[in-house]
Amino acid sequence: MSIFSRYAMDxxxxxxxxxxxxxxxxxxxxxxxxxxxxxxxxxxxxGFELQSRTLKAVDGVSFSLDYGKTLAVVxxxxxxxxxxxxxxxxxxxxxxxxxSGRVVLAGKDLNQLxxxxxxxxxxxxxxxxxxxxxxxxxPTVKIGRQIAESARxxxxxxRHQARRRSIDLLESVGIPSxxxxxxxxxxxxxxxxxxxxxxxxxxxCDPLLxxxxxxxxxxDVTIQAQILNLLDAEQAxxxxxxxxxxxxxxxxxxxxxxxxxxxxxxxVEKAPTRKLFFSPRMPYxxxxxxxxxxxxxxxxxxxxxxPGRPPDLASLGEGCSFEPRxxxxxxxxxxxxxxxxxxxxxxHLFACWYPVAAGTSAATSPMGAVGxxxx
Amino acid sequence: xxxxxRLAALLVVLLLVSFLSYLLTNxxxxxxxxxxxxxxxxxxxxxxxxxxxxxxxxxxxxYLDWLGAVLHGNLGRSYHTNQPVSQALAQRLPVTVELxxxxxxxxxxxxxxxxxxSALRPGRKLDQMVGAGSLAFLSVPPYTLAVLFVLVFxxxxxxxxxxxxxxxxxxxxxNLRDMVLPAITLALGTxxxxxxxxxxxxxxxxxxxxxxxxxxxxxxTWYILIRHALxxxxxxxxxxxxxxVGTLIGGAFLxxxxxxxxxxxxxxxxxxxxxxxxxxxxxxxxVAAAYVLVNFLVDALYLVIDPRTRHAAASS
Numbered sequence: 001m002s003i004f005s006r007y008a009m010d011x012x013x014x015x016x017x018x019x020x021x022x023x024x025x026x027x028x029x030x031x032x033x034x035x036x037x038x039x040x041x042x043x044x045x046x047g048f049e050l051q052s053r054t055l056k057a058v059d060g061v062s063f064s065l066d067y068g069k070t071l072a073v074v075x076x077x078x079x080x081x082x083x084x085x086x087x088x089x090x091x092x093x094x095x096x097x098x099x100s101g102r103v104v105l106a107g108k109d110l111n112q113l114x115x116x117x118x119x120x121x122x123x124x125x126x127x128x129x130x131x132x133x134x135x136x137x138x139p140t141v142k143i144g145r146q147i148a149e150s151a152r153x154x155x156x157x158x159r160h161q162a163r164r165r166s167i168d169l170l171e172s173v174g175i176p177s178x179x180x181x182x183x184x185x186x187x188x189x190x191x192x193x194x195x196x197x198x199x200x201x202x203x204x205c206d207p208l209l210x211x212x213x214x215x216x217x218x219x220d221v222t223i224q225a226q227i228l229n230l231l232d233a234e235q236a237x238x239x240x241x242x243x244x245x246x247x248x249x250x251x252x253x254x255x256x257x258x259x260x261x262x263x264x265x266x267x268v269e270k271a272p273t274r275k276l277f278f279s280p281r282m283p284y285x286x287x288x289x290x291x292x293x294x295x296x297x298x299x300x301x302x303x304x305x306x307p308g309r310p311p312d313l314a315s316l317g318e319g320c321s322f323e324p325r326x327x328x329x330x331x332x333x334x335x336x337x338x339x340x341x342x343x344x345x346x347x348h349l350f351a352c353w354y355p356v357a358a359g360t361s362a363a364t365s366p367m368g369a370v371g372x373x374x375x
Numbered sequence: 376x377x378x379x380x381r382l383a384a385l386l387v388v389l390l391l392v393s394f395l396s397y398l399l400t401n402x403x404x405x406x407x408x409x410x411x412x413x414x415x416x417x418x419x420x421x422x423x424x425x426x427x428x429x430x431x432x433x434x435x436x437x438y439l440d441w442l443g444a445v446l447h448g449n450l451g452r453s454y455h456t457n458q459p460v461s462q463a464l465a466q467r468l469p470v471t472v473e474l475x476x477x478x479x480x481x482x483x484x485x486x487x488x489x490x491x492x493s494a495l496r497p498g499r500k501l502d503q504m505v506g507a508g509s510l511a512f513l514s515v516p517p518y519t520l521a522v523l524f525v526l527v528f529x530x531x532x533x534x535x536x537x538x539x540x541x542x543x544x545x546x547x548x549x550n551l552r553d554m555v556l557p558a559i560t561l562a563l564g565t566x567x568x569x570x571x572x573x574x575x576x577x578x579x580x581x582x583x584x585x586x587x588x589x590x591x592x593x594x595x596t597w598y599i600l601i602r603h604a605l606x607x608x609x610x611x612x613x614x615x616x617x618x619x620v621g622t623l624i625g626g627a628f629l630x631x632x633x634x635x636x637x638x639x640x641x642x643x644x645x646x647x648x649x650x651x652x653x654x655x656x657x658x659x660x661x662v663a664a665a666y667v668l669v670n671f672l673v674d675a676l677y678l679v680i681d682p683r684t685r686h687a688a689a690s691s
Contacts, residue, residue, distance in 0.1 A: 089591060119595065121593065123592035124593055127592065130587065135585060136585055136587075138585040139607065139681065139682065140606045140607050140681055141602065141603065145602075149594060149598075150594065153594055185683070187683045201588075204592075
């Protein structure tokens with residue numbers, strides 16, 4: 001990095017940067033400026049105010065994510081994953097929603113920023129990929145504009161530069177004949193290609209952090225792998241951090257550095273992915289793994305299921321929210337909510353009074369179902 | 376193929392409308408011959424005029440005669456002035472078209488920002504005010520407003536003339552001055568409808584995922600509203616505007632008579648009073664054709680608004 005570009009970056013002068021020959025490598029360096037934690041979330045609470053009570057969708061979530069790393073957030077539908085994602089960005093509407101806690105991205109507390117300052121972070125430093133590429137792209141706006149608009153806005157690119165960047169991005173996410181694709185509308189592309197376009201638009205300003213909210217749920221299995229590999233490759237190339245939200249444990253293996261399991265708006269277990277997979281401690285996590293189908297089982301084997309349904313978030317009791325469905329629940333679980341603490345391994349946090357014994361799940365490890373952990 | 380079908384439908388509509396209006400005007404009590412000759416008409420005189428104007432022939436025969444002439448481009452002549460109907464229309468039509476055009480421009484210029492802004496924060500102060508205001512304007516008939524406006528702006532404040540008309544080609548500015556009050560009066564009713572229609576559709580659009588996505592890109596609100604939300608929200612607006620043309624022409628007839636603007640509305644009223652049927656027929660044909668054509672254009676506009684319909688149209 002030249003002294004000039006370092007100066008430009010420190011002073012936020014992106015126009016100087018974009019006039020430089022190699023836009024990508026120069027901007028990629030922004031990601032080296034920080035080491036250690038990029039995102040720190042502390043005591044994040046998000047409640048939706050109903051008529052008489054508050055629905056606690058995110059209930060005291062804390063974690064941190066280092067530059068360039070991936071955190072997977074796993075949980076059932078309604079466990080608060082998507083709301084967590086929107087709360088981190090600050091995208092939720094202001095009326096009827098109560099948010100507290102700290103979300104610090106690259107040293108800036110997003111909850112303290114004015115709306116205008118926050119808009120400068122969105123798309124520039126943190127961007128988002130949504131679940132359904134059919135609805136996350138505007139059907140009436142050409143693809144070229146949808147990809148480049150955040151870059152045009154945040155980096156003040158002119159029409160020509162924006163076009164070049166769109167072509168680069170489309171090429172990078174593997175869209176055939178990118179120049180022709182610029183003039184197309186979303187409905188003219190298949191679901192997989194649309195998700196690639198959505199990814200390209202999320203990457204347009206080379207963000208520090210990408211929030212991928214179930215990016216492959218709406219896609220065919222074969223396309224899922226392609227999209228995940230693409231995200232992996234882009235992440236490595238751009239050294240960006242990612243929060244991968246999913247309900248599919250198979251996606252997490254081998255892709256996330258850390259995995260966080262959510263239940264009823266709380267983090268119930270958090271560990272480096274490999275450790276969590278080999279030795280889940282929280283009975284809920286264990287239940288999730290047990291409910292995966294296994295290739296070695298004979299056909300028509302009934303899958304073990306977690307009985308019951310997730311609790312009503314508006315009327316949570318005193319105790320552990322998983323207690324009503326937990327097979328190893330004790331009287332204490334009903335009266336006292338377990339804190340998220342570590343056992344023998346300081347990296348492995350779980351919220352359970354009576355955890356599954358460490359290392360007992362090797363035999364039923366889901367690795368058999370999803371393949372070896374490659375990282 | 377589709378266009379040919381539509382044109383065939385247009386012809387059928389015009390045929391039906393012209394026949395019905397022929398029937399209705401002839402069922403009106405009174406006799407054009409008496410109008411022409413005055414109160415001192417003799418029986419023999421009336422018979423002579425009726426013979427001259429072919430009024431003594433059966434209705435269906437007269438209609439078919441008229442239709443045959445129309446197909447040759449001849450709309451007939453006024454019973455009273457003997458002026459060709461097409462000439463009368465050519466004189467009067469620009470006035471009405473200008474009135475309709477101005478009123479729609481005013482209407483949309485007011486309705487689009489108000490609809491968009493009230494959709495942005497539904498239930499808040501601006502939305503409530505706009506909602507109450509449009510309800511008020513919807514409930515007051517335009518002719519009441521017209522009289523009220525004349526009273527306030529022309530008689531009391533003397534800002535705009537109450538009546539009068541100068542052609543735009545003669546002197547543009549006085550022409551616009553004459554047109555302001557009638558155009559605003561006509562615009563208010565439709566503005567209220569447009570605001571409500573646009574607001575409802577806009578609120579739905581703003582819930583869409585692609586709007587969340589646009590917000591997550593850090594784009595400014597005005598940009599999202601104009602670039603991302605307005606176009607997908609304008610279907611109902613365009614549809615209603617197209618269907619409204621009929622109501623609007625009816626409204627224009629009233630407004631023209633209140634402000635005595637020499638448009639086709641005033642022409643029609645005068646012709647109906649004096650049983651000048653061929654002129655009425657001419658107006659009906661022109662208005663019906665305009666209505667069908669405008670809605671034809673509205674359909675074409677869908678293709679512009681939503682690229683998906685373009686695709687469907689091309690593949691069908």
